[in-house]
Every structure is written in C-alpha cells, then in structure tokens.
Amino acid sequence: MDPIQTLVKDLAEKHGRSRESVLPILQGVVEQEKFLSERSMIEIAREIDIPAADVYGTATFYSFLETKPTGKFIIRVCKTITCAMKGKNQILFAIQDMLKISLGETTPDKQFTLLETNCLGWCHKAPAMLINDEIYTELTPEKVREILTGYMKVNVNH
Amino acid sequence: MATSNQLKRVDFIFRNENDWEKILSSTLKKKPQDLINELISSELKGRGGAGFPTGLKWKLTAESKEKEKYVICNADEGEPGTFKDREILSRVPYKVLTAMAICGYITGAKRGYIYLRGEYKFLLPELNKVIDEFDYYCKETDLDFKISIFMGSGAYICGEETALMESMEGKRGEPRNKPPFPTQSGFKGKPTVINNVETLVHTFTIFKYGAKKFYDLGVQYSRGTKLFSVSGDTPKPGIYELELGMSLQDFVYEFGDGDTKAVQVGGASGFLVPRKKFKDAAIGFKGKLTGISLPTGGSMMLFNSSRSMFNVLDNYLEFFREESCGQCTPCRVGCQQLLLGIKAVKRGEKPASYLDKLLRLTETMQYTAKCGLGQSVANSFSSIVENFREEMIY
Numbered sequence: 388m389d390p391i392q393t394l395v396k397d398l399a400e401k402h403g404r405s406r407e408s409v410l411p412i413l414q415g416v417v418e419q420e421k422f423l424s425e426r427s428m429i430e431i432a433r434e435i436d437i438p439a440a441d442v443y444g445t446a447t448f449y450s451f452l453e454t455k456p457t458g459k460f461i462i463r464v465c466k467t468i469t470c471a472m473k474g475k476n477q478i479l480f481a482i483q484d485m486l487k488i489s490l491g492e493t494t495p496d497k498q499f500t501l502l503e504t505n506c507l508g509w510c511h512k513a514p515a516m517l518i519n520d521e522i523y524t525e526l527t528p529e530k531v532r533e534i535l536t537g538y539m540k541v542n543v544n545h
Numbered sequence: 546m547a548t549s550n551q552l553k554r555v556d557f558i559f560r561n562e563n564d565w566e567k568i569l570s571s572t573l574k575k576k577p578q579d580l581i582n583e584l585i586s587s588e589l590k591g592r593g594g595a596g597f598p599t600g601l602k603w604k605l606t607a608e609s610k611e612k613e614k615y616v617i618c619n620a621d622e623g624e625p626g627t628f629k630d631r632e633i634l635s636r637v638p639y640k641v642l643t644a645m646a647i648c649g650y651i652t653g654a655k656r657g658y659i660y661l662r663g664e665y666k667f668l669l670p671e672l673n674k675v676i677d678e679f680d681y682y683c684k685e686t687d688l689d690f691k692i693s694i695f696m697g698s699g700a701y702i703c704g705e706e707t708a709l710m711e712s713m714e715g716k717r718g719e720p721r722n723k724p725p726f727p728t729q730s731g732f733k734g735k736p737t738v739i740n741n742v743e744t745l746v747h748t749f750t751i752f753k754y755g756a757k758k759f760y761d762l763g764v765q766y767s768r769g770t771k772l773f774s775v776s777g778d779t780p781k782p783g784i785y786e787l788e789l790g791m792s793l794q795d796f797v798y799e800f801g802d803g804d805t806k807a808v809q810v811g812g813a814s815g816f817l818v819p820r821k822k823f824k825d826a827a828i829g830f831k832g833k834l835t836g837i838s839l840p841t842g843g844s845m846m847l848f849n850s851s852r853s854m855f856n857v858l859d860n861y862l863e864f865f866r867e868e869s870c871g872q873c874t875p876c877r878v879g880c881q882q883l884l885l886g887i888k889a890v891k892r893g894e895k896p897a898s899y900l901d902k903l904l905r906l907t908e909t910m911q912y913t914a915k916c917g918l919g920q921s922v923a924n925s926f927s928s929i930v931e932n933f934r935e936e937m938i939y
Binding site: 451452 | 718
C-alpha cells in the first residue's frame with residue numbers, strides 16, 4: 388500500500404466507515420498532507436464505499452479543506468470588517484513583501500501559502516491571522532515580520 | 546450626554562464555580578417535567594441570534610417517542626463581530642458539558658456533540674481534557690451520556706442548525722427545508738436539541754440559581770443577561786455580560802469613542818443603527834420595548850465618523866457572496882448582484898435610483914431565500930443604504 392492508502396485506511400479505522408466519517412477523514416488527510424489530492428479523495432470514496440463525486444462535493448464546500456497543493460504553513464489573514472478597518476492591508480503588504488508572493492500563492496520552497504479568510508472571531512484584538520491552527524492577534528507589520536522570521540528559523544533547523 | 550439608565554453589568558457566565566458535579570447530581574434527582582417547567586418559566590431564549598424559547602425546544606424533543614436522540618452544542622461561531630463562544634469554551638467549558646448532560650437527561654438523549662468551528666481548532670487539547678474528566682465522572686456515576694467534539698472546516702453557513710447537521714452527516718453544509726424542525730428530525734433524522742454555547746451556560750445558571758433569579762434580570766420578552774462582543778471603534782473592545790433591554794444610547798455612552806457614527810447590532814446579518822436613532826433603539830427581542838428592538842447574537846461593532854459606510858457594506862456583501870452555500874438562487878445570485886450593483890453605482894455606471902432596485906432585490910431575497918443567511922442580507926443592506934444613501938453614491 389502507498390502512503391495515501393495507508394493514511395486513509397488508518398483514518399477510516401479511527402473514525403469509522405459511515406457517511407458521517409467523511410469530514411473527520413478529510414480533515415485527517417489535510418492535517419497530514421496539507422491538501423486533498425484527487426488520489427486521496429478517490430481513495431476515501433473507495434474506503435467508505437460512496438461515489439468519489441460525493442467526497443469531492445463535500446471537500447470543496449469547506450474553505451479549510453484545500454484541494455490544491457499548499458505550503459507547509461498556511462497563513463490565513465482575516466479580511467472581515469473589523470480586521471479590515473484595523474489595518475489588515477498593511478499586514479498583507481508586510482507578508483507579501485517578506486515572502487515575495489501574492490495572495491493565493493505559495494513560496495517556491497513550498498513553505499508558506501498566503502490566503503485571506505473570513506471572520507476568525509478575534510475582532511476585539513484585530514487584525515488577526517492564523518498560521519495553520521495557531522492564532523496571532525493585534526498584529527502590526529513589525530510583529531508579523533517577527534512571527535514569520537520565527538517560522539523561517541524553525542525550517543532551517545529541520 | 547446624560548443617560549437615563551446605566552448599563553447593568555452582571556457576572557454569571559464567567560463566574561468561576563467549581564460545583565458542577567454537585568449541580569449535576571442534584572439536578573438529575575429532579576423530575577424532567579419539573580426541570581422543563583423551570584426552564585420555560587425563566588423565559589430563556591436562544592442566544593445564537595434567532596431567539597427561539599429554549600424550554601419549548603427541550604420540551605418538544607422530550608415529547609418525541611423516538612429512542613435515539615441527540616444534543617448538539619453549536620460552537621460554529623462565525624458571525625462577524627462575535628467571539629463570546631470561544632471565551633466560554635476556554636474559560637468555563639464544564640458549565641457547557643453539565644448543561645448538555647442535563648439536557649440529555651430531560652430529553653432522553655444519550656449522545657452529545659460540540660460542533661466546533663475549524664478556526665478554533667487550537668482549543669481542542671484543553672477541551673478534550675475537560676471532556677475526558679467529564680466522561681470519567683459520567684462513568685463513575687452511571688450516567689449514560691457521552692460527549693464528543695465534531696470539527697468544522699471553515700464554513701459560516703454551518704452555524705445554521707440544519708446545515709450544521711448536514712455537515713456532521715458528512716455532506717456539504719447546505720441548509721435543509723424547514724419544517725421538519727430539528728426537534729422532530731435533526732441529526733441523522735432523529736430528534737435533536739441544538740443550542741448555542743451561551744444558551745447552554747444560561748441553563749446551567751437557571752438550574753443552579755432557579756428560574757426567578759434569571760427572570761428578574763432584563764425586561765419583558767427579553768429576560769436575563771447576554772454576552773456582548775464589543776469591537777470596532779471603541780476604547781474598550783472585549784466581552785461583556787449585560788442585562789437585556791438596554792438602550793443603544795446607553796451602550797454607546799459606555800463603549801463609544803465619543804465620535805460614534807453608527808453601530809452594527811447582530812453582526813453582518815444584523816442591523817446598522819445610525820447615530821440619530823440610538824435613543825430609540827433597545828437591545829432585545831421583539832416585544833413591548835418602545836421604538837426599535839434589536840435581537841442579537843451579541844455582536845456589537847462600533848463605527849466612528851472616519852469610516853466609510855460604503856466600505857462597510859462592500860465588506861459585508863463580499864462576506865455573504867463567499868459564504869452563501871449556493872444551493873438557492875435568490876441568495877447565490879442575489880449576493881453577487883448586490884455587490885456588483887453597489888460598485889456600479891459608486892463608479893457612476895448606474896444611476897442612484899439603481900439603489901432602489903437593489904433594495905427590492907433584498908426584499909425578494911428576504912421572502913424567497915431558503916435560510917437565514919439569504920433572508921438576513923436585507924437587514925444590513927437596507928439599514929445601511931437607507932441611512933447612508935449619499936455615501937453609497939458619492
């Protein structure tokens with residue numbers, strides 16, 4: 388069995404093989420692989436015996452289930468009203484300037500993907516962003532540069 | 546500016562109480578029927594925004610003869626400007642779990658789920674620890690109730706109760722037709738109680754202190770307290786527990802920065818109230834409140850005079866366009882057209898009277914959209930366009 392097959396099988400063992408297991412399994416694959424390849428969705432469909440189109444339909448509905456390759460760290464900057472008012476654009480510029488990528492792009496070394504997202508629920512500490520599951524609030528361009536430098540150092544060490 | 550009433554700060558929800566085991570065991574000794582009556586007499590209404598009477602919801606589920614039932618805690622807090630549920634789950638999670646177990650006892654449900662939005666995944670380790678402890682307690686005391694967490698994956702619409710259930714069933718989060726309501730046919734087609742995180746904590750307060758204590762707070766038709774998520778142009782953003790029924794004037798006096806131009810009550814799907822209407826608006830459910838009554842899930846966003854209301858509306862509409870699930874035409878196409886429409890008016894490609902056409906479109910959406918998302922776009926759209934028409938044009 389190839390790694391994807393093994394991963395899907397393990398997740399199915401853990402979450403079950405009913406329709407209700409689809410989302411937890413999809414999330415499990417994303418956690419491991421960072422995105423859902425066509426291959427992994429077909430594998431999930433086979434494993435729990437439902438049409439692959441249904442798996443694809445479910446997967447593409449959710450904004451946190453990526454279906455395109457992403458970097459190791461997905462940066463999601465909140466763009467909803469309060470964050471927008473409190474300087475979201477300066478945060479975006481700082482990230483774009485530092486990583487030399489635009490919105491929706493991944494760095495050539497496959498480390499960072501930059502995305503915008505809807506309300507993260509930190510309006511009282513705007514602007515906010517997520518890097519994978521980690522939350523960062525009350526951002527300033529300086530703070531963002533520091534945070535990203537931290538992530539880059541982690542990479543060098545690994 | 547002088548105010549008629551001071552805001553009434555209350556501290557029930559985050560009060561640190563280490564007696565959940567005692568409350569749970571003493572509550573479980575009472576008859577389900579008595580507990581339901583207690584809850585109904587408190588007049589607690591759902592705190593997620595819609596305001597359905599909680600006691601009635603539990604009663605309807607309890608009355609169902611089905612063997613398999615569910616309790617779901619809706620922690621898919623996605624309304625722009627709302628962040629209270631996360632705070633509850635990180636500070637007093639055991640109150641939520643206790644309330645869910647009591648609900649299970651009353652309705653006959655043996656399984657409980659917390660549907661947690663993907664954006665709050667970092668809460669998982671702590672929350673799972675508390676659930677494990679709770680699980681251990683249930684086993685020790687022979688209480689047949691098990692709670693688990695179901696993670697969302699970044700979809701605002703899954704906060705709509707039937708969309709949430711579709712999502713839990715492994716499908717796209719598309720709202721169902723109602724009726725049947727979840728109390729009859731919810732998760733997996735079984736009777737389900739689904740409550741907002743804050744609503745559950747209020748039931749804990751009611752079972753602990755009695756319905757009267759809760760009922761005595763607030764005003765007629767809007768009893769009790771509510772958590773408010775305050776953000777925007779304010780010197781003190783944060784979460785505050787206040788009595789319902791306060792006037793918006795008093796609220797702005799307390800939280801405004803002295804230059805408040807408008808307040809968005811209830812998030813992007815709520816209403817924008819301009820300065821001239823502050824004194825006529827009260828926060829609470831529809832009823833005998835004089836003037837405008839504004840129900841809310843607790844989102845209060847303040848805007849001062851440096852803000853362009855066009856930018857605010859543009860931001861909301863982009864939000865709705867992206868978060869519309871796309872299954873019904875009025876919402877899917879409506880949100881897109883509204884966004885294109887206001888941009889066209891702003892650029893001068895359409896006459897100002899085009900705004901009236903757009904207002905009629907929101908009215909159509911209000912009547913024909915399948916769920917609350919499409920229906921409520923009209924709230925913010927009409928309240929912004931009607932009160933700040935000149936900002937839309939020039």
